[in-house]
Amino acid sequence: xxxxxxxxxxxxxxxxxxxxxxxxxxxxxxxxxxxxxxxxxxxxxxxxxxxxxxxxxxxxxxxxxxxxxxxxxxxxxxxxxxxxxxxxxxxxxxxxxxxxxxxxxxxxxxxxxxxxxxxxxxxxxxxxxxxxxxxxxxxxxxxxxxxxxxxxxxxxxxxxxxxxxxxxxxxxxxxxxxxxxxxxxxxxxxxxxxxxxxxxxxxxxxxxxxxxxxxxxxxxxxxxxxxxxxxxxxxxxxxxxxxxxxxxxxxxxxx
Numbered sequence: 001x002x003x004x005x006x007x008x009x010x011x012x013x014x015x016x017x018x019x020x021x022x023x024x025x026x027x028x029x030x031x032x033x034x035x036x037x038x039x040x041x042x043x044x045x046x047x048x049x050x051x052x053x054x055x056x057x058x059x060x061x062x063x064x065x066x067x068x069x070x071x072x073x074x075x076x077x078x079x080x081x082x083x084x085x086x087x088x089x090x091x092x093x094x095x096x097x098x099x100x101x102x103x104x105x106x107x108x109x110x111x112x113x114x115x116x117x118x119x120x121x122x123x124x125x126x127x128x129x130x131x132x133x134x135x136x137x138x139x140x141x142x143x144x145x146x147x148x149x150x151x152x153x154x155x156x157x158x159x160x161x162x163x164x165x166x167x168x169x170x171x172x173x174x175x176x177x178x179x180x181x182x183x184x185x186x187x188x189x190x191x192x193x194x195x196x197x198x199x200x201x202x203x204x205x206x207x208x209x210x211x212x213x214x215x216x217x218x219x220x221x222x223x224x225x226x227x228x229x230x231x232x233x234x235x236x237x238x239x240x241x242x243x244x245x246x247x248x249x250x251x252x253x254x255x
Contacts, residue, residue: 002233003206005031005250006070006197007243008215008224009041010180014051014240015147017180024240025055027247032063034254036204040070040196042177042185042223044132045078045087053087061085068204073185073223074196075134077203090203093191094133102171103136103186104129110166116140116159121149134191138163140182150181160184161221179223194226208232214243 010016013024020028031037039052048069056064064080069087071078081088095103107129111117118140119128126142139145140153140160154160157178164176164184177185177192185192201208211232215224218236228234237243 002035002212003210004036004038004200004204004212005247006038006040006200006211006213006227006232008213008217009039009043009048009051011216011239012214012237012243013039016150017047017051017143018147019051020055021240022055023244024247025057027244027251028052029056029059029063030251031247032059032066034251036066036068036206038068038070038200038204040074040193040200042073042132042135042137042179042183043071044130045069045071045076048078049087068200070196070200072132072134073187073191073193074199075187075191077199091199092134093195095131095136095188099174099188100131100136103174104131106167106171106174107136107138107163107184107186109170110163111138111140113166114159114162116163121145135185135187138184138186139180145182153182157221164221177223178221179217185223192226193223194230197227197230197232214246 007013014020061082065082069078076092077090078087079090122142123144126144130137141149160178167176174186175189179185208231213227213232213234214237216237217224218228218234235246
């Protein structure tokens with residue numbers, strides 16, 4: 001019997017950059033009675049609240065104690081403090097200002113050289129490159145772009161693969177991973193989901209065998225692939241509907 005269910009976010013629990021749907025919110029709330037629930041993603045903390053936590057309207061404080069937010073691929077970790085009735089940061093491993101500058105320059109240069117820097121398509125107040133403290137994220141159309149446009153921009157990942165290849169030439173001291181629909185996450189070596197999942201095991205005091213992971217980018221180069229390489233049991237999904245189907249099956253076995 002698994003003790004922990006861990007999830008990528010975009011394309012696994014939801015449509016990219018949108019709140020989780022009602023059925024996923026209901027299933028996760030039920031799962032909180034039986035498992036430690038650990039979303040881990042390149043998203044920043046505020047996005048975790050918007051996409052996941054705020055949708056768990058029926059979850060009680062005691063249930064939220066079993067929800068663990070592994071932000072920015074797990075380089076930041078938040079858990080619920082039942083006394084304060086709020087989320088508390090347990091740890092954070094931020095990049096230095098110099099590292100942020102180097103990564104930003106490399107990504108912008110690569111995207112411009114390849115013709116994939118599309119600042120003219122940004123909505124007001126949006127940005128293509130975002131400093132998420134422990135990682136820098138490239139979102140080709142910004143965070144506010146419509147879902148349809150994001151899905152259409154790079155469905156086969158070829159554009160982002162080209163950007164990553166060039167970034168590795170410009171700033172090889174960093175790692176670059178493809179995630180979501182238009183994103184590339186840049187981190188210092190080792191600060192990927194291996195780092196996050198390793199800390200998950202330590203913080204929750206569980207073994208790899210206790211964890212079941214759900215992700216949509218489990219292929220080599222995808223930001224879920226490091227979890228596969230760790231030897232953690234993984235279910236590859238293509239949408240939140242796939243995840244919902246699997247969770248219903250798991251809950252059905254318990255009941």
